[in-house]
Every structure is written in C-alpha cells, then in structure tokens.
Amino acid sequence: MSNVMSSSPENSRSPTPPNPGPHFVGRGSSLEPESRFSKQVRELDLDEVDRSLQEEPEEFSSGKIKTIFYEDLSRSIVSDNDSPDLSFRYSLNPYRGCEHGCAYCYARPTHEYLDLNAGIDFETRLFVKPNAAALFKEWIRKQKTTPDFIAFSGVTDCYQPIERNLQLTRACLEVALAARLPIRIVTKNHLVTRDLDLFRKMNEHGLIQVGISLTSLDQELTRTLEPRTGSPKARLQAIRELSDNEIPVFTMLAPIIPGINDSSIPELLEAAKEAGAEGATYTVLRLPWSVEPVFVNWLEENQPSRKEAIISGIRKLRGGKLYNSKFGERMRGTGIMAEQIHQTFQIFARKHGLNKPFPKLNNSQFDPTCGAKKQRRLF
Template sequence: MVPGRLNCTFIQLSNELTLANDHPDNPLQKHRGRGAVSNLAGRFATNISTCESDGWELEETPQRRLRTEALPERAKSIIASNRSPDIPFDQSINPYRGCEHGCIYCYARPAHAYVDLSPGLDFETRLFFKPDGPALLEQALRKPGYDCKPIALGSNTDPYQPLERQKRITRQLLEVMHRFQQPVTIVTKSQLILDDLPLLAEMARDNLCQVAISVTTLDNALKRQLEPRTAGPAARLHTIEALSDAGIPVAVMAAPMIPAINDSELEAILAAARDAGADQAAYILLRLPHEVAPLFRQWLQEHYPDRLSHVMSLVRQSRGGRDYDSNFAQRQTGTGVFAQLLQQRFRIACRKLDLNRRRQSLDCSRFAPPPCAGEQQSLFQ
C-alpha cells in the first residue's frame, strides 16, 4: 500500500447489480454536464474494481473532467426490425450507440452493457457512430425483397445528439431515404434537426416525413438535472414551431412522466406544444429497465433525497410492486391508480387542446430505388 494513493479493490459480482461507487470512502459524484453520478457496473460484468482511500491523502483530489470519446462501429446491417406490439413502427435505424445528452432516465442505457461498458457515465461519454450506415441503408433498400415501411430514426438514442454536428450520419441517411422516396419518422429533443429543415420539408411535401419533439419539462433548472446536454424547453418549442411552419407534421412527446418530479407539468407541456404548432401528442410513464433503476435512484439521492422514497413508491405502485415491468400491455403507461389518473389527464388535455384528432399515415407507395451509377432510368416508370 502506497501512502497518499487510492488503492483498488476487486469485487466478485453476483447476479444482482452491484455499484462500484457504493463504498463509503468512494461517494457518488456529480459531474458538470453529465446525468449519471457513477459508472454503474453492467449486468454482464463478473468483476468490478473500487478505489478506497488509505487515509494518507494530504489534499482533496480534484475532480477529473470527463471528455467525450467517439469511436466508429462497423455494423453488418443498419435496419433493425421491431416486433413489439406496443411500438408504432416495424423498422428503425440508430446512427449512434450511447448518447451525450445524458438523460438519466434513458431506457437505452442498458445497451452499453452489451459492449462491456457501463450504462452510467460510459453511456454518455464513450459513444459509437456508424460511418457505413448510409451505404448499408442503400444496400438494404435495393434488395429485391425489401418491403417498404416507414423507418423510425431515434427509437433508441437521439439521432441529433451533439455528435451529429460532426459526423452527419443522420443527414446522410436522410439523403438516401429522400432519393429512394423512403418514408421516415424522427424523434429528437435537439435543435440540430433544423439544420436539415429544407430536406425534411421537401420530404414532408410528398408525405414522407413526420417528426416528434420530446419535451420533458418546461423548467430549465429541472432540465439541466434530468437532461444536462439537451436543448432547453424554449428551444424545443421553437423547434416545433419551425418544423410546423415548414409544413412538417410534428408531434410532442411528453416523456417520460416521472411521478412527483415532472408529472404535474403534463397539461402545460401539451398546451405549450400545441401553441407552437404540434397537432399530435403522446406520453410515456417513466421506465426503469435493468441498470436504469439503480442509476435513477442515485440521481434522486443526489438531487432530490427528500423525495426518493415517495418517487420510488409511486413508481412501484405503477409497476406491479416492482421498479419495472416489461409487459408489452402496460410498459408504456403502467398500471394502478397513479398510472390511470395520468392516462385520464392526458386524454382530457388532448381533447381540450384538439390534439390527436387527425393523423395521416406516411405514403409508402412512392418508394422507388433510383438507378445505380451507370444505369439508365427506366422509360416506363
């Protein structure tokens, strides 16, 4: 043991999730611009290490700045199929793995465990992008047996997270879809989508594009805690307005609704989005699959310790006594008194605000692969 150093201890994990930061000498830490307060071990890890003080430190160690690292991911295919009956799309594309937005509640966090990384801070700082995505998409769309259905962008992580400004993978995917007349739906909470406004407006004129903007809260302070690297509430409402003014069908996603944290804002979010130009709306009750549950508890302990027990009690009342129930029939809305009241409030608000009255399906009949380089356009199309 070296005086003045932090010495590492290795811990054998059981099948239950164990926190490397649970040791009393190694407390959880807030990091500026990050949502998670630990690098929770993934559920497939067999060993973890934790640093322990030997008591010889002469001064407090300065907090390490967490930098974002982006690595290319060589994918074999780009379109993922969906068979979940509660999800309104059959196929999706995720240009990025991990998300710098850092939303503490993100149900995509557990996916980082599949690449031996933490669903905690690693999910926000160790990102992957798919440079071959546009080429793979073109290959998929040219296959003779391809059945054209709308493709969802942003079903797992945000396609317009900050990394998109550099890599432009989402933009390239949209350009391929535009050439093929492939319909697309997009979910985002980023103003970066406005960089692609002319392209999206052109696709919308042919009924090939719909966008949903996620608005979790209208409170800037809460936004900074929940979603540290996302656009603010006013910016998201402006994005809705700009999309609507450009003729792009736009919906608002009031998601997630977190008991005793932001659920009181449901009606205000829907009204503000309607005033900005949204004509469709949806909501999702907080989901806490796998590692998200302990990460969310850590977040509550750090930011709302006085509400921790109450929030988690309401969550369990809405999930059959557990932190989460993945049953397709209720995982989006939950069960129990709180969930039922939230559902009733949503329906009443939508009726008063004239939301969800008219929903138009995207046009798949226009789909037509363009000629490859060197080929002539058919005279009979």
C-alpha cells in the first residue's frame, strides 16, 4: 500500500467515550478508540494537522486534518455475503473507509483490520482500489452461474467525495453494463446523478436501481451527524433527477435513531415521495464494537442535554443493551419502541404508496464475456 494523494457497555449506566483530544472541523469523530486487534497504542501526530493552521495555533482546537488516500492492491473486489439480514449476496466496494464521517456508521470497525482505528482514521485514512474495474471484470468472467445483482455501497459509500476525481465506481458500472449484470446502488450523495448517462443505458435492460439514504431534513443536524455527505436538499434533488430520467429510485431511512429522527419518519417519506421515490425501507441504529464510543462522543458534543434520553431509547430497542448482533433483530430492533417505529413506517409508507415490492432486476441477459464475443471463456 502506498500513499497516492491527499486532500484537504452494555450496562445500565451511560457509557463514557475515551478522551477525544482535539476536535477537527468537518469530521464525524475526533476519537481514536482502541482497536480490537492492535497491540499498539497510538497518539495523534500533530504533523497530520493541516499546515495552513500552524501559523494560527489558537485555532488548533477546531482545526482541520488532512484526508490521506492509499492504494489498496487487493486481488478481489466483490464480497460474498451470507447474512440473512441482507437483501443481497454480492457487494462491491471500490473504497475502504469513508470520508463522509457519519458518526453512526456501522462500517467503522472494518478499519481495525487494517491496524487503524474506527474513529478519525476511518474517515481520514482511506484506501482506494485503482484496478477496481479490472478486478470486477475478472470476477465476472469466472462466474459459472448468473448473479442476481451486485450491491454497490454494501459497506462504504461508492459516491463519497473522492469518486468525483477517481471515477472508480463509474468504471465498474461500465463493466456491469457490458456484462449486462444488474446493479443496486445505495448512496448519500448527489454525485450519483453524474452517471445518469450510464443509468439510462442500463435501465433499457432492467439493470439498475438506485437508493438514496435519508436521515433528516434538518441541515443543522446532518452537518454534524453526517458532516461530508450531501445535504438533505441535495439528496432529494438526486431522487428527483433520477425519477425524471425514469431510473428506478427508492429511499432508505437509515438509521432511525430514537430521540433524533424517529419522529421524522412521516416527513421523510412524504418528501421522498414528492421527489419521485418509488419505494422505501429503513433500518435502526446499530452500534457494534467501536461504533459505540464514536456515537456516544458525538452525543456528548452535539446533544449533551438529550444524551441520556437518546441512550435510553436505544436501549429500549436492544433489550436494555446498546447493541444486539442477533440476526433478524439487529436491523430493526425488538420491543415496544421497535414496534412503534415499524408501525409508523408502515402507515406512512402505505399512505404515500411507498410500500409496494420493488421490481426485480433483470439478470437474464448476463454476459460473462463482458461483450467480448470473439473470446472463449477459460473456465
């Protein structure tokens, strides 16, 4: 891996996050929670702070930290998922880590496998797969059976800011189009509309569905909870543009957080419908492993007066705990509060016509040669 570019307790008491150290503008977390796998303890390297701030040390406490990108020379690009909670078997992720910096992101602990932390490292030390398209094409050519579809953003957002420059997601979409392989995308960014030209071609063969994730219509909330994602207005605009181009588009209310946005379900569904969404789904907040201290720290910094009530609400979803990893329960929760969220969602999804089953993607035209008809398959 080499540097390629840079840019700017489950007990009854409320958990206390580690000392976060300096706070960085535009980041979801300033924490460096201890990794489950690392035996080393790291301290913040002040040289990583934006050098432009060194002349103004009084601003360091609210300074900026650079995002550093590394080449990920993995030999695979598609993951095979066997979770009964997921609607897909295969997922593709051109990026590891996510600059969006969402305080609640369930994918944060994946960075611990890289000997990095799930806090500030997850959103400032990112790994990109420059040969993503070639790896995807190689995987397709080896398929002996036809995949149902591939999920883009099964872990981290495939349209996070760096995609604007690297266009790895777009390159993989071009491979999928050539192979007539269906794709389902979930993203928080308006950048997805850049690829409308490809989506229109894919849609001619029933190969594309796009989901836009909505958390809140409150810009002030999303600015801290999801600091580098598209604004609520931009996400609704993305739904509108996709719908206007007849691209099948749905919304995902994710995550639903008691005391934060559970009361916003009706207005979120109404706004999505008005923008042109054809369907909707939801998940509730998940706090596995090191996500918990990151989110609790966000509460302390941004919702201090409501922290205890919000944590109490989360416990009501999880049988008194902050997280329950049991299949069939982790995505929706259990108990009276979980049922209230479910019923509210169902009532308003039905009201706005967003409760209908989404049409199946078409994999009947799958071409593992990716259009190279003159070449014979080796396997």
